[in-house]
Amino acid sequence: VDASKVHRTGYHFQPPKNWINDPNGPMYYNGVYHLFYQYNPKGAIWGNIVWAHSVSKDLINWIPLEPAIYPSKVFDKYGTWSGSATILPGNKPVILYTGIVDANKTQVQNYAIPANMSDPYLRKWIKPDNNPLIVADKTINKSQFRDPTTAWMGRDGNWRILVGSVRNHRGKVIMYKSNKNFMKWTKAKHPLHSAPGTGNWECPDFFPVSLKNKNGLDTSYNGKDIKHVLKVSFDVTRFDHYTIGTYDTKKDKYFPDNTSIDGWKGLRLDYGNYYASKTFFDSGKNRRILLGWANESDTVDNDVRKGWAGVHPIPRKIWLDPSGKQLVQWPVQELETLRKKKVQLNNKKLNKGKKVEIKGITVAQADVEVIFSFTSLDKAEPFDPSWADLYAQDVCAIKGSTVQGGLGPFGLLTLASKNLEEYTPVFFRIFKAHDKYKVLMCSDASRSSLKNETTMYKPSFAGYVDVDLADKKLSLRSLIDHSVVESFGAGGKTCITSRVYPTLAIFDKAHLFVFNNGAERITIETLNAWSMANAKLH
Numbered sequence: 001v002d003a004s005k006v007h008r009t010g011y012h013f014q015p016p017k018n019w020i021n022d023p024n025g026p027m028y029y030n031g032v033y034h035l036f037y038q039y040n041p042k043g044a045i046w047g048n049i050v051w052a053h054s055v056s057k058d059l060i061n062w063i064p065l066e067p068a069i070y071p072s073k074v075f076d077k078y079g080t081w082s083g084s085a086t087i088l089p090g091n092k093p094v095i096l097y098t099g100i101v102d103a104n105k106t107q108v109q110n111y112a113i114p115a116n117m118s119d120p121y122l123r124k125w126i127k128p129d130n131n132p133l134i135v136a137d138k139t140i141n142k143s144q145f146r147d148p149t150t151a152w153m154g155r156d157g158n159w160r161i162l163v164g165s166v167r168n169h170r171g172k173v174i175m176y177k178s179n180k181n182f183m184k185w186t187k188a189k190h191p192l193h194s195a196p197g198t199g200n201w202e203c204p205d206f207f208p209v210s211l212k213n214k215n216g217l218d219t220s221y222n223g224k225d226i227k228h229v230l231k232v233s234f235d236v237t238r239f240d241h242y243t244i245g246t247y248d249t250k251k252d253k254y255f256p257d258n259t260s261i262d263g264w265k266g267l268r269l270d271y272g273n274y275y276a277s278k279t280f281f282d283s284g285k286n287r288r289i290l291l292g293w294a295n296e297s298d299t300v301d302n303d304v305r306k307g308w309a310g311v312h313p314i315p316r317k318i319w320l321d322p323s324g325k326q327l328v329q330w331p332v333q334e335l336e337t338l339r340k341k342k343v344q345l346n347n348k349k350l351n352k353g354k355k356v357e358i359k360g361i362t363v364a365q366a367d368v369e370v371i372f373s374f375t376s377l378d379k380a381e382p383f384d385p386s387w388a389d390l391y392a393q394d395v396c397a398i399k400g401s402t403v404q405g406g407l408g409p410f411g412l413l414t415l416a417s418k419n420l421e422e423y424t425p426v427f428f429r430i431f432k433a434h435d436k437y438k439v440l441m442c443s444d445a446s447r448s449s450l451k452n453e454t455t456m457y458k459p460s461f462a463g464y465v466d467v468d469l470a471d472k473k474l475s476l477r478s479l480i481d482h483s484v485v486e487s488f489g490a491g492g493k494t495c496i497t498s499r500v501y502p503t504l505a506i507f508d509k510a511h512l513f514v515f516n517n518g519a520e521r522i523t524i525e526t527l528n529a530w531s532m533a534n535a536k537l538h
């Protein structure tokens with residue numbers, strides 16, 4: 001089989017070939033969604049980075065355009081790195097991005113504006129001569145100073161942005177302020193936030209969320225009944241971490257809530273392969289949308305062989321959970337327009353050691369939604385207190401899908417070969433800690449592929465799901481797309497994206513099962529699964 005095709009996705013965003021990474025400058029402008037992204041026009045490894053550009057009416061089908069921003073001036077000659085868009089009063093979009101100015105990777109913040117406001121796709125962008133707008137002062141490490149956020153306007157009418165940085169292992173977001181004209185930026189006295197021992201913070205994102213409903217808020221919104229979210233990408237762990245807190249607009253400081261841990265053990269947007277994400281406010285549908293990047297987990301040699309690397313997970317609507325303690329994410333509803341043939345299962349009982357196969361759809365390119373139920377929590381296994389110090393993914397590595405349990409493991413075996421030589425299980429296991437239940441959700445790539453056993457990255461990704469089990473139900477949705485398994489536990493409270501490279505479980509040789517390996521009988525209350533059509537991408 002053609003190496004370039006076998007693991008290509010059908011409905012996840014990717015260009016026809018070459019390397020992609022971070023989503024950049026997403027915005028909804030005059031009825032069109034714009035996605036820019038870090039792209040190497042010359043190959044399948046990182047380098048020669050430009051801002052490639054695509055537009056869409058639905059965030060799923062995209063029209064590719066020419067790169068919008070690329071190295072061409074003294075202030076970005078060595079690179080055009082990540083950044084964000086802001087729509088200024090008068091409906092004027094502006095992009096802020098990081099320019100690399102020399103071989104030492106010195107970083108400055110630049111702006112670009114559309115060359116022709118009457119072009120509905122905003123194809124051409126101008127980088128005016130008064131760039132750069134911001135250079136590092138001598139207190140800032142100038143090679144770790146990048147990825148400006150969308151700007152927000154404070155009550156004083158001045159604009160603010162954050163730029164990611166680090167000093168002595170303390171990750172931080174440096175704040176800059178400008179008057180209304182957006183051209184004159186001064187560093188604020190204090191970083192908006194920082195945390196020791198976290199390393200460089202890349203791709204910061206700072207936005208308000210409503211305490212009242214799932215609607216999104218404009219990034220400058222600062223009324224009542226809101227919290228703020230600060231998300232940063234940890235260069236060291238390669239995970240996107242966030243806290244929820246209060247933004248004190250007078251002191252211009254952000255205070256994470258005491259329920260939000262500010263470090264490596266804190267909340268993550270996704271407990272799998274998901275990095276450099278960024279949100280934007282979609283004023284068309286009044287929602288906040290999250291975009292991200294899922295890197296390959298295959299070897300660099302294989303990336304080069306197949307001629308492409310990197311995909312973007314499905315855009316997600318994102319909002320604050322009613323508990324106020326975490327965010328919830330769900331694939332945008334527009335994805336459902338790709339759903340084709342459907343199969344359904346209802347009220348199917350699964351005893352210990354049993355599995356049922358889901359047939360009749362293209363399971364290598366599918367959308368699967370299941371609601372599981374059980375009658376009792378009594379058989380939940382004890383949670384070993386020593387696991388409290390481990391990451392969820394370490395517990396998943398110990399307690400995999402084949403390790404029999406009490407309540408769980410149960411879930412899906414995705415991209416499975418007929419005789420299970422290969423499979424990627426996505427499943428739950430419920431533990432009883434002294435005073436509460438702990439729900440572990442795993443997306444375990446350890447048996448996903450027979451190839452390159454030693455060099456391929458096959459992590460047992462996992463996260464805990466903070467869910468009320470009073471109704472004895474758990475839901476799971478998985479978006480399966482050849483080399484992507486993107487899963488949403490409990491309605492999007494815990495999300496995990498895995499990249500996997502089966503050799504047998506490909507195209508119509510892939511199988512999908514629902515399994516239970518726990519002593520407690522599980523019921524599949526309902527399962528709906530659809531074949532997914534290809535998205536239009538080129």
Ligand code: DQQ
Pocket residue numbers: 021022038049081082083098146147202203275276
């Ligand atoms: N990718 C960009 C940087 C950013 C990093 C370079 C995050 O601007 O910090 O391609 O993946």
